[in-house]
Amino acid sequence: MVRRIVTGAHYGLLDWLVQRITAVVMTIYVLLMGLILIVSAPHDYVAWKELFANQWIRIFSLLFFVSLCWHAWIGLRNILMDYVHETGIRLTIQVLVILSLLVYVVWAIEIIWS
Amino acid sequence: MRFSIYRFDPDKDVKPYMQEFDIMLEPADKMLLDALIRIKTVDDSLSLRRSCREGVCGSDGMNINGRNGLACITPVSELKEPVVLRPLPGLPVIRDLIVDMTQFFQQYHSIKPYLINNDPPPETERLQSPEERAELDGVYECVLCACCSTACPSFWWNPDKFVGPAGLLQAYRFLADSRDQAAAERLDNLEDPYRLFRCHSIMNCVDTCPKELNPTKAINKIKGMMVKRTV
Numbered sequence: 001m002v003r004r005i006v007t008g009a010h011y012g013l014l015d016w017l018v019q020r021i022t023a024v025v026m027t028i029y030v031l032l033m034g035l036i037l038i039v040s041a042p043h044d045y046v047a048w049k050e051l052f053a054n055q056w057i058r059i060f061s062l063l064f065f066v067s068l069c070w071h072a073w074i075g076l077r078n079i080l081m082d083y084v085h086e087t088g089i090r091l092t093i094q095v096l097v098i099l100s101l102l103v104y105v106v107w108a109i110e111i112i113w114s
Numbered sequence: 115m116r117f118s119i120y121r122f123d124p125d126k127d128v129k130p131y132m133q134e135f136d137i138m139l140e141p142a143d144k145m146l147l148d149a150l151i152r153i154k155t156v157d158d159s160l161s162l163r164r165s166c167r168e169g170v171c172g173s174d175g176m177n178i179n180g181r182n183g184l185a186c187i188t189p190v191s192e193l194k195e196p197v198v199l200r201p202l203p204g205l206p207v208i209r210d211l212i213v214d215m216t217q218f219f220q221q222y223h224s225i226k227p228y229l230i231n232n233d234p235p236p237e238t239e240r241l242q243s244p245e246e247r248a249e250l251d252g253v254y255e256c257v258l259c260a261c262c263s264t265a266c267p268s269f270w271w272n273p274d275k276f277v278g279p280a281g282l283l284q285a286y287r288f289l290a291d292s293r294d295q296a297a298a299e300r301l302d303n304l305e306d307p308y309r310l311f312r313c314h315s316i317m318n319c320v321d322t323c324p325k326e327l328n329p330t331k332a333i334n335k336i337k338g339m340m341v342k343r344t345v
Binding site: 005007008009010011012013015016017078081082083 | 267268271272274275302303305306307308309310311312314337340341344345
């Protein structure tokens, strides 16, 4: 194969933008949950269950987990692009990262809606 | 004054080493470059690039006590002893303080660092309003000394693919120029996870620039232009 450096993938802007938007979503969630925990301070399992019985809390929590995983994917891929230069190894790690993040999202859905 | 200077001559040395110099400076030796020229009277094999000796040509970029800068505009009075001098980090060393700048200039050339305007040239100049001209302040002053790009970790890891802060500052210089007509092509050329988006706003470039320019700000303006045309 010819060894030449080719760049110009014509993507990157969306990832950069998504990383910022997901950061804002996560910040709002953490502040809001912090406020709820300070105000209502659920002490036992029943109170926690009651809190997450609220549909809006569930939806926002899921939004938070999706944001977290999407944000983590972009960040981890950035680290891999910087430090892992062997294409095969990088692709393998990237696939593993995507699979584990997907598992986390499904797991989060299961926990929130169980 | 005590100096510890990186020495490497590929014809003679197996490995680079640090050489100590203890020299008496003359009263006229105000800048680090003066001191280096004084050292060359003791050991003329010490190799470095220099030309204008007033911070305009950008030839004598080097790592001074751990920070990149131009020797000719760095006062010796501000330096802690021993003054540790190394070549600019991340680029291949040719000899002593001289590095091979090929990759740096390849990235610079890749952004087409010239005005692209297909209109027939007017009788006189292509005029700009004072406001349009003001857009270029803080971006046109770059002397291409490579202090910023060689201080940038993203450039260290991907010097073949990431344009680097110097190249991107120049890219913005032409994107911001009201006389240039190739903004869309320039943005197309930069929209790439490596060429532009390796910048993680580490801001070593801002910290190190001897001309006190702000490449990170220029890079963010490029990203802003991309957002504007896409969203």
